[in-house]
Amino acid sequence: MTDQAVTAPSLDTESLSRWMDAQGLPGAGERAQARALTGGSQNELFEITRGGEKMALRRPPSYGVEGRAKVLMREARLLKALAGTDVPHAALRGVTDDESVIGSPFYLMDLVDGWSPMGAGWIAPFDTDFDARGGLAIELVDGAAKMARVDWKARGLEGFGKPEGFLERQVDRWLSHLSTFKFRDLPGLDETAKWLSEHIPSTFEPGIMHGDYQFANVMYRHGKPAELAAIIDWEMATIGDPLLDLGWVLVAWSPEGDAMQHARYLDYTGMPSRAAMLEHYAKVSGRDVSAVDYYVVLARFKLAIVLEASVARHAKGEADDRVARFGPIALELMEFAASLSRTTSYR
Incomplete structure (x- = not known):
């Protein structure tokens, strides 16, 4: 998950916000703000801002890949299982396989504040130290x-x-x-x-x-x-x-x-x-x-x-x-x- 913006695919934030309300997620009654991110190669990733908090939404690609939704639900299951362990991971906030919400299954997780060496290699101070x-x-x-x-x-x-x-x-x-x-x-x-x-x-x-x-x-x-x-x-x-x-x-x-x-x-x-x-x-x-x-x-x-x-x-x-x-x-x-x-x- 990086903060590099890309051309945003469509995301029904009104419907997403209603679903978030039902899940008791932060910012009840607010319209979620969405921004497409790069990160990962198999799914679409969005930064979701609501209630003063930032989360990440992960869903299958819009062009459709057979079995991708099933894989996504497996990921969410694993993240849920890791809650409370010392394995570093983005905490799961919510998940649904109900396609009526945004047109595909998806899950929400914490947005990680960090960096990946796959961007431009080692960043400071690791580039010289x-x-x-x-x-x-x-x-x-x-x-x-x-x-x-x-x-x-x-x-x-x-x-x-x-x-x-x-x-x-x-x-x-x-x-x-x-x-x-x-x-x-x-x-x-x-x-x-x-x-x-x-x-x-x-x-x-x-x-x-x-x-x-x-x-x-x-x-x-x-x-x-x-x-x-x-x-x-x-x-x-x-x-x-x-x-x-x-x-x-x-x-x-x-x-x-x-x-x-x-x-x-x-x-x-x-x-x-x-x-x-x-x-x-x-x-x-x-x-x-x-x-x-x-x-x-x-x-x-x-x-x-x-x-x-x-x-x-x-x-x-x-x-x-x-x-x-x-x-x-x-x-x-x-x-x-x-x-x-x-x-x-x-x-």
Whole structure:
């Protein structure tokens, strides 16, 4: 969620205001003010001001994407479940699947006062203060660790995902997905898939996982010391193996990731060591991180296929030129997934 205005899609603020009145939200009787925001890539986002408070409204895109409303309701369910936990998130204010209110399901949440490195990279003081920048990484992994220790059953998330056999399903699921659009070879694909299938950790403790956990999907509070303000964009969240979120964080981490030329989208100067990241995660989450290389390989394998889907759409003329840059990233991720599988001590 950023404060950059864009051309505003239509939003029936009169009907929204009546609904807010019925929910007992701030500013009873007032007409809500709405402003479209950028933030997230799958849904529309609005800043809603009423009763002297600012909230964010999230709804499916107006052009319609099959299943998007269902995903949105899942996000709202998860945010509701996180209330009262120490996981940084935007608090849920209200949710409805009644399309008669504004023409689509939606939910309201707190508007987070913070910044994202996906805007213009590191902002002051983190652009020049490398010690402070390192704190951003520790806060990132701290958020993943706090998610991992939430008692998801006690939070009403039974049925939110299918944790049984989660790891066993991953390779076949993503190879099946790739088969629907594959248009070129991904060197290292077969080798990585075979290694992942043969080295599945024997046990894991199910927990909440974000599914796309990285710098791009968190917001920080302004100024130092570094403090995570909120984890955002929960479209891929499920109950699975939280260690995959840790693997996602470490996809391009030093020292091995230093050789990557395309997959890094931020300057890693000043970042803490991999060992320090693992130590913090283990301490906060209480989880064993000895198999972390498996999860890094799996994260690279999965991300390469996710990005390759966009590359394939671009090759067919069905996506704009901005996704063309994913082409070399997908190739590099699969290459490095295979190379790590050959050299890791995890067996």
